[in-house]
Amino acid sequence: MTRLTLTQGDITRESADALVNAANSALLGGGGVDGAIHRRGGPAILEECRRLRASRFGGGLPTGRAVATTAGELNARWVIHTVGPVWSATEDRSGLLASCHRECLRVADELGARTVAFPAISTGVYGWPLDDAARIAVETVRDTPTAVEEIRFVLFDDRAYAAFARRIG
Structure with missing residues (x-):
């Protein structure tokens, strides 16, 4: 059975088999x-992302999909990059946000990762309301069959931590 845990802090300081990156579709770094x-993580991550752009993802990584690279100098084996949707008040994009979590777990299983650390995907500049993002994230990882032993949500601040804590119970 998969264990869900929460921690507050900086995901780049976490130790896990795989760290999830809330990436943009270009895969070339950005904000947040x-x-x-x-x-x-250093230049090794960017080098692998450039190779992915030059081969499989010439048009960028589609929203809701995930792909892995090295973790470079991070305390992990892999970074799993996923592109979250931008929140919309007029269009339901919750399926895409759920897909980010499912796809990350699929990639983690392919890699043999036993511990995966997730940030609060799409809640930064993409504007997804924290409570709804927490609901979607927790429900999706609970409902997704996986060999991952620990799914850790690494939340940057008190508000995000509280939103996820309400969902995990």
Whole structure:
């Protein structure tokens, strides 16, 4: 059975088999979690992302999909990059946010990862309301069959931690 845990802090400081990166479709770094992972992980992550762009993902990684690279200098074996949806008040994109979590677990299983650390995907500049993102994330990982032994949500601040804590119970 998969164990769900929470911690508050910086995902780039976590130790896990795989760290999830809330990436943008370009896979070339950016702001928020994406920029932090690229900065702390070093150039090896960017080099692999460039190779992915030159081969399988010439148009960028589609929203809701996931792909793995090395973790570079991070305390992990892999980074699993996923592109979360931008929140919309007029269009239900919750299926795409759920897909991010399912796809990350699928990739983790392919890699043989036993511990996976997730940030609060899409809740930064993509504007997804924290309570709803927490609901979707927790329900999706609970409902997704996986060999991953521990799924850890690494939340940056008190508000995010509280939103996920309400869902995990």
